[in-house]
Amino acid sequence: MKKAGLVLIAMMISCMTAKAQDSMAGEWKGAIEVSGQQLQVIFHLEGAPGSYSGSLDIPQQGAFGLAFSKAEQIQDSVYLVFNAGSVQGAFSGFIQKDSTIMGTYMQGASAFPFQVKRKKAVDEKSEPGQGKELLISNGELTIAGTLVVPERAKKAPLVILISGSGAQDRDENIFNFKPFALLADSFKQAGIASFRYDDRQVGKSTGSFSNATLADLASDVNVIINYLNNSYDAFDFSEIILLGHSQGGVVGGKVAHENDAVDKLILMASTGVSLKDIL
Numbered sequence: 001m002k003k004a005g006l007v008l009i010a011m012m013i014s015c016m017t018a019k020a021q022d023s024m025a026g027e028w029k030g031a032i033e034v035s036g037q038q039l040q041v042i043f044h045l046e047g048a049p050g051s052y053s054g055s056l057d058i059p060q061q062g063a064f065g066l067a068f069s070k071a072e073q074i075q076d077s078v079y080l081v082f083n084a085g086s087v088q089g090a091f092s093g094f095i096q097k098d099s100t101i102m103g104t105y106m107q108g109a110s111a112f113p114f115q116v117k118r119k120k121a122v123d124e125k126s127e128p129g130q131g132k133e134l135l136i137s138n139g140e141l142t143i144a145g146t147l148v149v150p151e152r153a154k155k156a157p158l159v160i161l162i163s164g165s166g167a168q169d170r171d172e173n174i175f176n177f178k179p180f181a182l183l184a185d186s187f188k189q190a191g192i193a194s195f196r197y198d199d200r201q202v203g204k205s206t207g208s209f210s211n212a213t214l215a216d217l218a219s220d221v222n223v224i225i226n227y228l229n230n231s232y233d234a235f236d237f238s239e240i241i242l243l244g245h246s247q248g249g250v251v252g253g254k255v256a257h258e259n260d261a262v263d264k265l266i267l268m269a270s271t272g273v274s275l276k277d278i279l
Helices: 002-020 119-124 179-189 214-231 247-258
Strands: 026-034 037-046 053-058 063-074 077-084 087-096 100-107 110-118 132-138 141-148 155-162 193-197 236-245 264-268
Touching: 026 100, 026 119, 037 110, 053 077, 132 214, 141 179, 141 214, 155 179, 155 214, 155 247, 179 193, 179 236, 193 214, 214 236, 214 247, 236 247, 247 264
Parallel strands: 155 193, 155 236, 236 264
Antiparallel strands: 026 037, 026 110, 037 053, 053 063, 063 077, 077 087, 087 100, 100 110, 132 141, 141 193
């Protein structure tokens, strides 16, 4: 009877241990922190403890499908190794609450912290800057953008975000970092409405960006102001504020100088001198 009792206890401990171990199979997204910068990494893992296989993507370096030569999991401990030519990298960390792996990335004598989240956990979080899609005509062109307004409000200041140099989408998306979308969320929480838009020939906007002059880009902002001030009846904007990032500050400055409907101008990492002096 004593022996049977010991066997039963051993079986219970074994079952409890197996239950406590979270599988790392699936897709994980996150970053390695290198000197204060975020280097995005994506793990693709399949199998089960003892027989995992998979690969690694490092999009910023144009590296995709780097096979893991070792993919081990012991309880909540994770160890992944990949080789890229003469370079060998290793991720050593722990699974936390079935949704996060965090630990240390090692390459040669260097070590950096990393953290990745299971794709399901990432996807369940809503995208930043969600709002109402608007299509605004500028002659034969269409300017597409997103209007975000504060909840339970019928009147608020409006910030129109103008992107920097180069053809940008409405979020100024770079390696999945979306500063304009994040700003839109922050404005909303502060009781401020915002509108951000795709540049010509980007996303859902039409026309040619490469052939657009400063006057053309300014005209896009002017038609947005006119539409939201006079044709959009769902919300009342108490002020019109332009926020221009980099070259967008030059565009915003031109519009603010010529359009009396503009109340304020914000220059974000933009210039405070004339375009002639810049050139």
